[in-house]
Amino acid sequence: MAKIRRNEKKEMPALNTSSLPDIIFMLLFFFMTVTSMKEVSYKVRFTVPQATELTKMEKKSLVRYIYVGTPTEEFRKQYGAETRIQLDDAFAEVSEIENYIVNERSAMQESDQGQMTVSIKADSNTRMGVIADIKQALRRAYALKINYAATQRTSY
Amino acid sequence: MAGGKKKVPALNASSMADISxxxxxxxxxxxxxxxxxxxxxxxxxxxxxxxxxxxxDINKRNLFVVKINSMNQLLVQGQEMNVRQLKEKAKEFIQNPNDDPNLPKVFTEDFGEPFGMVAYTPDHVISVQNDVDTQYQAYLDVQNELVAAYNELREECAQKYCHKSFNELDEETQKVIQKIYPQKISEAEPKNYGGSK
Structure with a gap:
């Protein structure tokens, strides 16, 4: 019968972790390629509507965003649960949109100014009254190229 | 130097994982x-x-009116309709394949190679009117279906005359097809119901 040696101390062989950096780097590159930098931190919560005829927005630097939705939990007390507009990092009124767009446009290069696109990221439950106000403001600011942000519809 | 090969000491790479x-x-x-x-x-x-x-002044036959009420219901050309039927209806309106006197007037024009004489309706207008309380999703659904109708017509046109997908065509041919099927979706000026602005 084999002798069972119990008292002898056995050391665990060291795990070879030399390929760990490679694996992590691979993950890193994967995430770097499939994601894009976050534009702002959202102060409003929204789920964009669904559609099928989508076009991808080219030239991210020429796109400005208008977020429309209900304030997130932490801003509920201050701003209530009504639909609000967010420009860049702050809440805004409809009357401020025109100024914002004009300022943003004049900060761009002159050759790019005509290419500016405004993307409206609005919650699918928003009432059209708000959207119509925004559209009128954009028209006054001569930002006529717009884009209604939406996600691909998978089923009806 | 001594003739023997000198071993390079192994780099300690254990922190590499942490950095990455x-x-x-x-x-x-x-x-x-x-x-x-x-x-x-x-x-x-x-x-x-x-x-x-x-x-x-738009001739009544050239106008396609889509109304969306506050309950997200559709009224297309005076009759109630589901969003899913809208695309077919819009396509029929834009093309007017049977030269129906109630649908937009059909003109025939020479668009050059490879199109030749093509019947089209340059004067048609699609008008979308919505209520203040309409849901954004419902409004976008309608816009989506109308854009889909145009996209399908352009695709069909590209397949018929060029035997290629619309996206594969060169810019000039795409422009011609866009001229045959120009996107004419008009939105009513929002009315002002009181208020200061």
Whole structure:
């Protein structure tokens, strides 16, 4: 019968972790390629509507965003649960949109100014009254190229 | 130097994993997964304040009216309709394949090679009117279906004359097809119901 040696101390062989950096780097590159930098931190919560005829927005630097939705939990007390507009990092009124767009446009290069696109990221439950106000403001600011942000519809 | 080969001491790379983990976590936190895509539209130029809104006279047969009420119900050309039927109806209106006197007037024009004589309806207008309380999703559904109708017509046209997909065609041919099927979706000027502005 084999002798069972119990008292002898056995050391665990060291795990070879030399390929760990490679694996992590691979993950890193994967995430770097499939994601894009976050534009702002959202102060409003929204789920964009669904559609099928989508076009991808080219030239991210020429796109400005208008977020429309209900304030997130932490801003509920201050701003209530009504639909609000967010420009860049702050809440805004409809009357401020025109100024914002004009300022943003004049900060761009002159050759790019005509290419500016405004993307409206609005919650699918928003009432059209708000959207119509925004559209009128954009028209006054001569930002006529717009884009209604939406996600691909998978089923009806 | 002594003739013997000198061994290079192994680099201690054990912290490499930590460094790359750090980078990975940084990118995970600062980036977002969603790709920006959406329905591209063009707004009409603003009306100067001193100019009165003129009621442009559009022949009734050239007009396709889509109304959305506050309950997100559709009224297309005076009859109630589901969103899913809208695309077919719009396509029939834009094309007017049977030269129906109630649908837009058909003109035939020479568009050059490889199109030749093509029947089209240059004067048609699709008008979308919505209520203040309409849901954004319902409004976008309608816009989406109308854009889909145009896209399908253009695709069909490209397949018929060029035997290629619309996206594969060169820019000039695409422009010609866009001229045959121009996107004419008009939105009513929102009415002002009181208020200071």
């Amino acid at each position: 983990f750090l980078l990975l976590i940084f990118f995970l936190v600062t980036t977002s997964m969603d790709v920006s895509q959406g329905l591209a539209r063009r707004l009409p130029a603003p009306i100067p304040p001193d100019q009165k809104i003129e009621d442009t």
